[in-house]
Amino acid sequence: MxxxxxxxxxxxxxxxxxxxxxxxxxxxxxxxxxxxxxxxxxxxxxxxxxxxxxxxxxxxxxxxxxxxxxxxxxxxxAINGGWFAVPRNPVQLAQGINDDSPEELVKDQLIAARGMGDEAKLRKIANHALDSYNLCVESGVKFKKDFNIQVGGHNKARAVRTQHGTGGDITxxxxxxxxxxxxxxxxxxxxxxxxxxxxxxxxxxxxxxxxxxxxxxxxxxxxxxxxxxxxxxxxxxxxxxxxxxxxxxxxxxxxxxxxxxxxxxxxxxxxxxxxxxxxxxxxxTGHWGSPDEGGFGWSNALLSIGWHQGISVSVLSGKRYMNERADRLYCSTRIMANRYEDGSPAYPLVFINYDKYGNDERVTRALRDEMAWKVDSLEEMAEKFNVPVAELKKTVARWNEQVKQGVDPDFDRKMDTAEELKAPFVVSRIWPKVHYxxxxxxxxxxxxxxxxxxxxxxxxxxxxxxxxxxxxxxxxxxxxxxxxxxxxxxxxxxxxxxxx
Missing domain, CATH: 3.50.50.60 (FAD/NAD(P)-binding domain)
Known part of the structure; x- marks a missing residue:
């Protein structure tokens, strides 16, 4: 030797x-x-x-x-969230989404790239999406049954997820x-x-x-x-x-x-x-990070509900401050703008309806680990997290009207998954984490x-x-x-x- x-x-x-x-x-x-x-x-x-x-x-x-x-x-x-973008995957087609393609995915990626992406390479990768998905299935990887959703920055629902919500299911x-x-x-x-x-x-x-x-x-x-x-x-x-x-x-x-x-x-x-x-x-940075847990954590799973069915508000103003379904760069930038006068983080809140999701594993685990909390009213939320209660009530009332109308004139968020918010709530704090x-x-x-x-x-x-x-x-x-x-x-x- x-x-x-x-x-x-x-x-x-x-x-x-x-x-x-x-x-x-x-x-x-x-x-x-x-x-x-x-x-x-x-x-x-x-x-x-x-x-x-x-x-x-x-x-x-x-x-x-x-x-x-x-x-x-x-x-x-092995520790990522198990999300996998696959245009024309079987669940997507079963959902009746027939107008997706690798080209559609690349269009979304180039928008997020802000003029700096490698279009030819992205296209070659996208053209192997089904090959990659089939490799996983043939290798015994289990994906969540009938699960295919639209995630941040994508214009179509094309994201499947592994059975346990972790990349370890694949690796x-x-x-x-x-x-x-x-x-x-x-x-x-x-x-x-x-x-x-x-x-x-x-x-x-x-x-x-x-x-x-x-x-x-x-x-x-x-x-x-x-x-x-x-x-x-x-x-x-x-x-x-x-x-x-x-x-x-x-x-x-x-x-x-x-x-x-x-x-x-x-x-x-x-x-x-x-x-x-x-x-x-x-x-x-990953805009789904939680300051109440270390590393990759569980907030990514919880916010797969929060970004779609709930809203995020600033503790400083009690108001929404972003399109919750936009891409990571946009969301992270907006989140990190929430700071106290001394520059320290003013962790924004994300909340959803407890009655509908209280038994969901993503919620029960978050509540168990105390990186999310159940509150019975907006008043309780405002007191717990020091949020202006009057503005918080106005924000929720305005949001519920927007859900009924199906439009978000404030941030142009797509509203197809948005839900009216009614107490009690599951609420968590967010702050980006360095990710990729x-x-x-x-x-x-x-x-x-x-x-x-x-x-x-x-x-x-x-x-x-x-x-x-x-x-x-x-x-x-x-x-x-x-x-x-x-x-x-x-x-x-x-x-x-x-x-x-």
């Missing part, structure tokens, strides 16, 4: 901060000694990594190895199928660097036996990838130093939805070897990572999922992360096969 010291003559080492790389891409003149060789190496085990690995195996690309730095499979995908099944079909998985493998020979990415240096977050744990191995390295390593929202560098305007006190290992080392290593990075400052990196490594539409020097694909290096950047522009729509990761799993292996 070679020592870490001996490796440094062949590859670049990350600094202790994880932010820079010390050697140029072509520094190694002698071929490194490999400890192991595979055909395709996949870094990360979320939606993108699992789909890439399974489809690479099915494309006949040989032996496939997936490396995951944490102690469990799934990454952020666990894809892992089982991939494992059964011969894909090799290894946990606690930290990517220390890429290995580049004659401008071709030929493998990686990893630390096996890594125990997060101690970067001194484990020992060094060099693994060669004969046909390609796929980075499916996710975003960097938990890398606070990098986050502050690329977007100083982002409130550093904001909680995050991602697991603590989402720190972006694999992306940074690729950048150190000349990969082109784009849109790193476009870091999305729209920026990352620039790729072509087939997932080949582009070189910053030539603006052409780097040989041997591919990226899929959140680690790739420039796809969604300024705002990614809800339910599209699952779609992107799974769909790129069909696209990237075909690119590797063509290149090989």
């Amino acid at each position: 070679s020592s870490r010291r001996s490796f440094l003559k062949y590859g670049a080492a990350l600094t202790a901060t994880g932010l820079t790389v010390s050697m140029p891409a072509n520094a190694a003149k002698d071929a490194p000694q490999w400890d192991e060789e595979v055909d395709v190496l996949v870094i990360g085990s979320g939606f993108a990594g699992l789909s890439c690995a399974l489809n690479a195996k099915r494309e006949g690309l040989g032996n496939i190895l997936v490396l995951e730095k944490m102690q469990v499979i799934g990454g952020n995908s 666990s099944k894809l892992y089982e199928v991939a494992k059964a079909e011969g894909v090799d998985f290894r946990l606690q493998h930290f990517i220390e660097d890429l290995v580049v020979e004659n401008d071709v990415v030929t493998g990686v240096v990893v630390r096996r036996g890594y125990r997060f977050p101690d970067e001194k744990t484990g020992h060094t191995l060099r693994i060669k990838a004969r046909k390609g390295v796929i980075l499916a390593s996710g975003g960097f929202t938990r890398n606070m130093k990098l986050r502050a560098m690329v977007d100083p305007s982002l409130d550093p006190t904001l909680d995050g939805t991602n697991h603590l290992g989402a720190t972006g080392e694999a992306m940074l290593s690729a950048m150190g070897h000349g990969a082109l990075a784009v849109h790193l400052n476009m870091i999305q 990196c729209m920026g990352g490594l620039k790729t072509d539409i087939d997932g080949r990572v582009l070189s910053a020097k030539t603006l052409e694909p780097m040989k041997g290096l591919y990226a899929a999922g959140e680690v790739s950047g420039g796809t969604h522009g300024e705002a990614r729509l809800s339910s599209c992360a699952c779609l992107e990761g799974l769909a790129m799993g069909f696209i990237v292996p075909k690119a590797i096969k063509a290149d090989a």
Whole structure:
């Protein structure tokens, strides 16, 4: 076994901060000694990594190895909300929605992107939506029966959701199928660097036996990838130093939805070897976060009712302040404008009817965990959360009239799911959480990572999922992360096969 010291003559080492790389891409003149060789190496085990690995195996690309730095499979995908945008999915068609298509989805995404999205790539991803959905179903994933709704920023109801409202319903099944079909998985493998020979990415240096977050744990191995390295390593929202560098305007006190290992080392290593990075400052917040729970939490599930059937009001004014069904960037911006004079958050409220939803699992769990409360009147709500009661009553009265009329002249919200509000209520507080990196490594539409020097694909290096950047522009729509990761799993292996 070679020592870490001996490796440094062949590859670049990350600094202790994880932010820079010390050697140029072509520094190694002698071929490194490999400890192991595979055909395709996949870094990360979320939606993108699992789909890439399974489809690479099915494309006949040989032996496939997936490396995951944490102690469990799934990454952020396992803890996401299980929403999945699928135009022309079976439930949608059964609901009589026959005018949807991948093109319609792309139109919505480009609006949210605000002129910064990759239309060709979005279209290619959308065209694989049904393939991705069928992959899940055939792998044993269960989706909520007869469930298909319109979520923020979409003009059609096209979002299905997993049975338990978590991405783990998908990652666990894809892992089982991939494992059964011969894909090799290894946990606690930290990517220390890429290995580049004659401008071709030929493998990686990893630390096996890594125990997060101690970067001194484990020992060094060099693994060669004969046909390609796929980075499916996710975003960097938990890398606070990098986050502050690329977007100083982002409130550093904001909680995050991602697991603590989402720190972006694999992306940074690729950048150190000349990969082109784009849109790193476009870091999305999830507008459904709750200040009364940590991490991703349950508020996402509760607000799948709140945004559709209820309303959100400011505790400062007692009034509505936004279109509750708009996209994440719009909603997060509006929510975070609610502040006291000293700049501290004035957490807005979202509330729905208790009598209709009191027995819903999304409500019972939220009440149990005290990140939502039952109140018997608007007066009780106003007293509990220090809201101007007279304005709150006016807001609800005005809302109920708008529901009857089916129009929202205040914020132009679509009213097809809106309900009159009558006590008692279920009420929760909201505040955005850092959620998703729209920026990352620039790729072509087939997932080949582009070189910053030539603006052409780097040989041997591919990226899929959140680690790739420039796809969604300024705002990614809800339910599209699952779609992107799974769909790129069909696209990237075909690119590797063509290149090989």
